[in-house]
């Protein structure tokens with residue numbers, strides 16, 4: 001049933017007032033909204049809205065005396081639409097419609113053409129989660145449907161920031177081994193949104209690193225971003241492959257009395273603190289099979305050539321973004337950046353072209369090579385680097401990878417029972433916000449902090465976070481803009497020395513399903529600070545209490561005398577005595593001595609921050 005005369009296509013110069021709200025509309029037609037009824041569909045520049053032709057009485061429509069309840073939406077913002085498609089079956093039989101709609105056709109068997117608008121709505125119970133919605137509109141006239149599709153698609157093209165071409169890495173064995181299935185579940189969102197994807201399913205650890213570090217700048221420039229279908233460790237590998245050859249920055253600062261322990265036998269250390277990192281040393285990592293040597297590289301993407309040397313790929317790069325489709329065991333980075341652990345939400349945030357900046361820690365290990373030269377070894381971390389308990393858990397858990405995500409619980413229990421502590425010295429740059437929980441008095445006793453922020457005073461990072469939005473201007477300030485808390489005239493260093501159960505540096509809150517508020521509830525995605533958490537040796541029961549607090553929503557895991565919490569842009573670590581390893585974003589990094597700093601908002605993610 002067609003109502004001729006109710007359609008109008010309005011050009012730019014002769015916009016027609018919408019009958020609903022007086023706003024200028026671009027397009028208006030009477031169409032059939034499947035499962036609802038006949039509607040007047042109106043497109044304003046930023047919104048598609050519809051209204052039932054038959055007036056509703058309290059959301060109830062009546063047809064032939066039968067009442068139908070209409071609880072559907074009455075519109076969708078253009079920014080929440082990710083695809084509009086003309087349905088290729090061409091026409092449908094009225095018999096496949098809902099009873100309410102069939103009533104409109106009085107049972108006639110009429111063929112219709114249709115198009116579907118794909119978008120999302122936020123879950124009412126979990127606001128960070130996006131739920132797919134689709135609205136199918138029908139009309140007997142094919143050109144009319146085509147006109148709507150063309151108009152809406154033309155408008156979607158003007159939506160800012162949406163990607164067109166992505167490089168996707170899938171880790172098939174991530175988490176419970178669901179990497180491929182997870183990608184298959186979200187791939188239709190990309191194809192509907194007409195986002196081209198080059199998909200690489202990894203066959204071994206280190207492959208994504210190789211591809212990312214050897215891909216030419218010309219080819220990388222052809223992508224709008226890279227997507228990891230996997231866990232935190234997999235994302236870390238991709239991040240390191242991206243940054244290592246491209247990001248040029250000084251090494252982290254160290255205090256004037258920082259002695260590189262590799263400097264024994266009176267050799268002088270040849271490193272200059274201002275020396276530029278090219279990061280290629282990561283490729284020579286000798287102890288970790290995950291980061292292979294260049295010879296192993298079986299890259300499925302072309303290698304450098306002379307044309308590429310001329311092509312630039314600036315880092316930081318505002319356009320190029322990273323996405324994570326969660327398929328791992330912990331997925332802390334995706335939880336912190338999207339507020340949820342949901343592949344559909346992640347895929348939608350990617351195709352809709354969302355953007356949030358993320359701080360990245362540069363962790364530099366100082367180590368003597370077989371030729372007796374001291375060599376820095378650079379790793380980048382997006383979520384957490386930890387030593388002692390955290391390093392021991394990751395080492396132990398690798399033995400039980402076959403258990404899947406449960407291996408962390410098992411390994412955690414084993415390591416907890418052993419209750420090992422490690423002798424170390426940590427120095428950190430003080431800032432006005434540095435000492436947050438515990439402080440040592442001059443007699444060496446641990447005092448409960450007086451400056452610990454009360455819970456209600458904590459500024460939690462969320463969508464449009466004010467703290468993160470004060471982002472530095474990378475273009476005008478160069479690399480200095482990445483270390484805003486290190487650029488003051490005088491850097492003040494503080495020191496903690498003793499036996500520690502763990503030493504950790506959180507870049508972000510590290511929320512995950514086991515720790516709903518994360519390790520540091522008020523950490524920000526992009527404030528240019530690391531949260532240094534030092535857990536001094538303490539009785540077993542006290543440590544258990546700290547760990548238990550971590551698992552509680554609203555818990556206070558840092559509010560103990562044996563816990564030091566320092567908000568700092570840089571720190572150094574030197575171990576003495578028996579050693580653990582570092583756990584960098586869930587990957588092992590063996591370092592006896594290291595220095596670290598954080599770069600504010602170094603990379604952009606396809607996300608918008610958590611909706612907390």
Ligand SMILES: Nc1ncnc2c1ncn2[C@@H]1O[C@H](COP(=O)(O)OP(=O)(O)OP(=O)(O)O)[C@@H](O)[C@H]1O
Nearest residue numbers: 174175202203204230231232233234328329330331
């Ligand atoms: N095809 C592969 N086979 C084996 N290992 C791989 C493969 N592809 C990648 N890897 C390695 O597996 C490691 C762990 O991957 P990932 O982070 O996805 O899983 P996870 O450890 O289960 O999750 P999470 O890091 O969230 O706890 C990564 O460091 C990556 O190098």
